[in-house]
Amino acid sequence: MQTNTEILHAIPSDPLTGAISVPIYQTATFVQSAPGVHQGYDYARTNNPTRRILESLLQKLEEGSGASAFSSGLAAIDAVLKLLKPGDEILAVQDIYGGAYRLFTQLYANWGIKVRFANGSDTDSLIRAISNNTRLIWVESPTNPTLKLYDIQAIASAARERKCLLCVDNTFATPLAQKPILLGADLVLHSATKYLSGHSDLIAGAVISASPELAEKIRFIQNASGAILGPFDSWLVIRGIETLALRVKQHAENALLIAQWLSKHPAVAQVNYPGLKNHPDYEIGLKQQKFFGGVLSFDLKDDRAEQAIAFIKELKLFKLAESLGGVKSLVCLPSEMTHKTIPVERRQEIGISQSLIRLSVGIEDAQDLIDDLDQAFEILNNKIHHIKINQYVSA
Ligand code: PLP
Numbered sequence: 001m002q003t004n005t006e007i008l009h010a011i012p013s014d015p016l017t018g019a020i021s022v023p024i025y026q027t028a029t030f031v032q033s034a035p036g037v038h039q040g041y042d043y044a045r046t047n048n049p050t051r052r053i054l055e056s057l058l059q060k061l062e063e064g065s066g067a068s069a070f071s072s073g074l075a076a077i078d079a080v081l082k083l084l085k086p087g088d089e090i091l092a093v094q095d096i097y098g099g100a101y102r103l104f105t106q107l108y109a110n111w112g113i114k115v116r117f118a119n120g121s122d123t124d125s126l127i128r129a130i131s132n133n134t135r136l137i138w139v140e141s142p143t144n145p146t147l148k149l150y151d152i153q154a155i156a157s158a159a160r161e162r163k164c165l166l167c168v169d170n171t172f173a174t175p176l177a178q179k180p181i182l183l184g185a186d187l188v189l190h191s192a193t194k195y196l197s198g199h200s201d202l203i204a205g206a207v208i209s210a211s212p213e214l215a216e217k218i219r220f221i222q223n224a225s226g227a228i229l230g231p232f233d234s235w236l237v238i239r240g241i242e243t244l245a246l247r248v249k250q251h252a253e254n255a256l257l258i259a260q261w262l263s264k265h266p267a268v269a270q271v272n273y274p275g276l277k278n279h280p281d282y283e284i285g286l287k288q289q290k291f292f293g294g295v296l297s298f299d300l301k302d303d304r305a306e307q308a309i310a311f312i313k314e315l316k317l318f319k320l321a322e323s324l325g326g327v328k329s330l331v332c333l334p335s336e337m338t339h340k341t342i343p344v345e346r347r348q349e350i351g352i353s354q355s356l357i358r359l360s361v362g363i364e365d366a367q368d369l370i371d372d373l374d375q376a377f378e379i380l381n382n383k384i385h386h387i388k389i390n391q392y393v394s395a
Helices: 003-010 049-062 073-081 098-111 123-128 152-161 212-225 231-242 244-263 282-288 305-314 344-349 366-394
Strands: 066-070 089-093 114-118 134-140 165-169 187-191 205-209 268-272 295-300 330-332 357-360
Touching: 003 049, 003 231, 003 244, 049 066, 049 205, 049 231, 066 073, 066 212, 073 098, 073 187, 073 205, 073 212, 089 098, 098 114, 098 134, 123 152, 134 152, 152 165, 152 282, 205 212, 231 244, 244 268, 244 295, 244 366, 295 305, 305 357, 305 366
Parallel strands: 089 114, 089 134, 134 165, 165 187
Antiparallel strands: 066 205, 187 205, 268 295, 295 357, 330 357
16 A cells, blocks of 8 residues: 555544544543543543544554654653663764753753763764663754764664664654664654644654553653643644655655755855765665655855845745744754754854754745745845945945
8 A cells, every 4th residue: 555545544533423534532531430440541641542543643654563642852852761760871963953952961961861972974983982871872864954864774783782772863754754663773753843743833742662662661651741742732743644745745855956956056065965966874865764855954155154144034935933844944043043052062063053054845836945045045145246346335
């Protein structure tokens, strides 16, 4: 069966009424016929039928043994970290989402959980960096916002050998492009705020586990800590997933065209998009991804932050906002927005310059998006030209 058909038909119609849309069980509790005797649901933090359907869909999409849906991507990351105990160490690739960096370094560090960062582009050096205390390896692939890819299969086999867990943040790729569990990961993480829901209208997260034991532990943590996804937002994510296959195809097609166009633009120094054949991780991408996603980033030749800000200001279709993966295109300046919590020296080390621009390419017509970028470059160019003429006249 084709993916789209499979996704749509994995969503059940309601056995009670035949409703083709999943019912939203907006309830806190469930009536029991005798103490402890119920129909599988006792309290909605522990379990809710709408959330349950979303979780089985996520489990199926990622080919895992169980899934839990959280109130945000960060709540999902937090649940994974609660698998650890004081003295344990996280080994993370160096360019991870700013919020994950903050959680690791500013919160969990206070609870005796150490984090070390390694250059995951060099798989061997990442593997060498595993210590006897490493319990969790944290990988984002593609990374936010530098779009690097890591060899998940190689890292997974080293993690297995050293008996540590591997969690892959699969937010950028989506389960339709990449299935980390099939590549050997123990846990998959999603900010479902992004492509899974797809319309920039909610905050949600998910953890999908490879084994039933891990799935049970995450479920226990979720119930004990309480950061569940509510029934309406669960319903919205289910609805988003119904069109995921169509959307990601369009996002990826548009992003490739834009990346190719930007690569040839005289004002652009570098384009980070793993679908470009000259991207250093293109081969890894071919090995582990079906397509290359809808996010890219680029640096201008004039690398002053003011230039990037002036460029962004002229864009009409790309809206200046954090987040990504929605149907409408967004632009952001990670150094001032999504990755501001990472110290500036560290940002520079990992390639997040002050002027790096990130685009979340939407599903508009690619030519309109290219025209939008083109007119912004044109205005910027004219401004520079005017400044030069004025300097010449006043000299
Ligand atoms: N993981 C990645 C790769 C992200 O980009 C984000 C948010 O931007 C998160 C996790 C956190 O997700 P949320 O904002 O849903 O808490």
